[in-house]
Amino acid sequence: MEGYIFDWLNMFLRWFHVLAGIAWIGASFYFVWLDLSLEKPSAENEAKGIKGQLSAIHGGGFYEVVKYKLGPQVMPANLHWFKWEAYTTWLTGFSLLAVMYYWGANQYLIDPAKVAFSQWGAIGSSVLFLAVGFAIYELLIKSPLRNSNKGFAAVLFVVLVFSAWLADQLFSDRAAYIHVGALIGSIMAGNVFLGIMPSQRELVRAVNAGETPEARFAELAKLRSTHNNYLTLPLVFIMISNHYPMTYGHEHAWLVLAAIGVITGLIRHFLNLKTQGAGVKPAYLIVALLLTLALAAWMAPKPVATTGNVINSDQALHITHLRCAECHAAQPTSDMFKTPPAGIILEDEAHLLQYKDRMISALQTSYMPLGNITAMTDDERAQLIGWLQAQ
Numbered sequence: 001m002e003g004y005i006f007d008w009l010n011m012f013l014r015w016f017h018v019l020a021g022i023a024w025i026g027a028s029f030y031f032v033w034l035d036l037s038l039e040k041p042s043a044e045n046e047a048k049g050i051k052g053q054l055s056a057i058h059g060g061g062f063y064e065v066v067k068y069k070l071g072p073q074v075m076p077a078n079l080h081w082f083k084w085e086a087y088t089t090w091l092t093g094f095s096l097l098a099v100m101y102y103w104g105a106n107q108y109l110i111d112p113a114k115v116a117f118s119q120w121g122a123i124g125s126s127v128l129f130l131a132v133g134f135a136i137y138e139l140l141i142k143s144p145l146r147n148s149n150k151g152f153a154a155v156l157f158v159v160l161v162f163s164a165w166l167a168d169q170l171f172s173d174r175a176a177y178i179h180v181g182a183l184i185g186s187i188m189a190g191n192v193f194l195g196i197m198p199s200q201r202e203l204v205r206a207v208n209a210g211e212t213p214e215a216r217f218a219e220l221a222k223l224r225s226t227h228n229n230y231l232t233l234p235l236v237f238i239m240i241s242n243h244y245p246m247t248y249g250h251e252h253a254w255l256v257l258a259a260i261g262v263i264t265g266l267i268r269h270f271l272n273l274k275t276q277g278a279g280v281k282p283a284y285l286i287v288a289l290l291l292t293l294a295l296a297a298w299m300a301p302k303p304v305a306t307t308g309n310v311i312n313s314d315q316a317l318h319i320t321h322l323r324c325a326e327c328h329a330a331q332p333t334s335d336m337f338k339t340p341p342a343g344i345i346l347e348d349e350a351h352l353l354q355y356k357d358r359m360i361s362a363l364q365t366s367y368m369p370l371g372n373i374t375a376m377t378d379d380e381r382a383q384l385i386g387w388l389q390a391q
């Protein structure tokens, strides 16, 4: 029953989280595009204090959008704020993290071969990891470093790569990536909550009072939103990384993530320049592509040293019965899984052949057995891979 409730919560929260994330990132993409695409206002609009204007057609209608230098003379009764998209994404994301990695800590968070945490020890470390990472970002953005774009980007990159390395030491491979993602997501939601919202409230207050808002508020909000802009693409990769054990299961998974961070950052920069009308600078895309190819070549799996003699199919089945069938059976005996995970049953030779490639990848990356809960030995792993490769 517990496993069944776990699955439903997991499914509902993931669906909600993705939905909220689409709304947040979608609105943010739209506004970045809008800001960078504004045209010079007409003389009539300029007289009204309008900074830029834009016409668009979408969904069978024409739209006229204008952006004020400061604000409208009369504050509209309904001003849309776009903040709940961000907060909902964070709240559902943290709930999903709690269900999957805290409740399911033994399966998903803890890797006894790295640190043999107790469940509460692992949860405490996870919360501490996120809290300290978040605090470091907040300290940095309040420091003079924020005045240098390149300097800030470099320091933030080092901090995030270090966090990826640290998470890789502490948690299971898959949890390590998700923790970097949760940290980036928290930084981004924090940017909305601690920077962008207060500055917008100040803007509304000043416009209402007929004062000129202090420029530093707007500048800080702009800086935080630029950071969110660059963090989005790496974050979206981490959100889907769960599906790619070859990335988080790599022996230098944190370096793989750092490389993907650079590649996705370059793509974002290319898109920003293009929308800005700064001309298409294909060099950024070409470098991103070359880096991707280099990364793929570097990550290519090395042949596993097999013990010489390939085991026979009875021996292979003996290993899977011992180490996999608790979960991957038509009727699993595991406490957490009542139906075969990912629909994969590994009970006879035909099954092993059917899932050969996915098994090799899951075994080579040590993704399976999940959390090595069935205590598979390195010899068994090498023997099973050897047998699969010989088929």
Ligand code: HEC
Binding pocket: 107, 242, 243, 320, 323, 324, 325, 326, 327, 328, 334, 337, 341, 342, 344, 346, 355, 358, 359, 362, 363, 368, 369, 370, 373, 374, 376
């Ligand atoms: C504790 C339960 C458990 C054990 C034991 C276990 N698995 Fe899994 N396995 C899972 C779960 C859960 C998933 C689905 C994970 C996901 O959705 O990412 C999975 C997914 C897989 C996949 C699909 C991965 C993919 O996305 O391509 C393969 C292949 C696999 N397991 C093979 C194995 C093999 C081989 C063993 C034994 C050496 C094993 N598993 C032992 C729980 C287990």
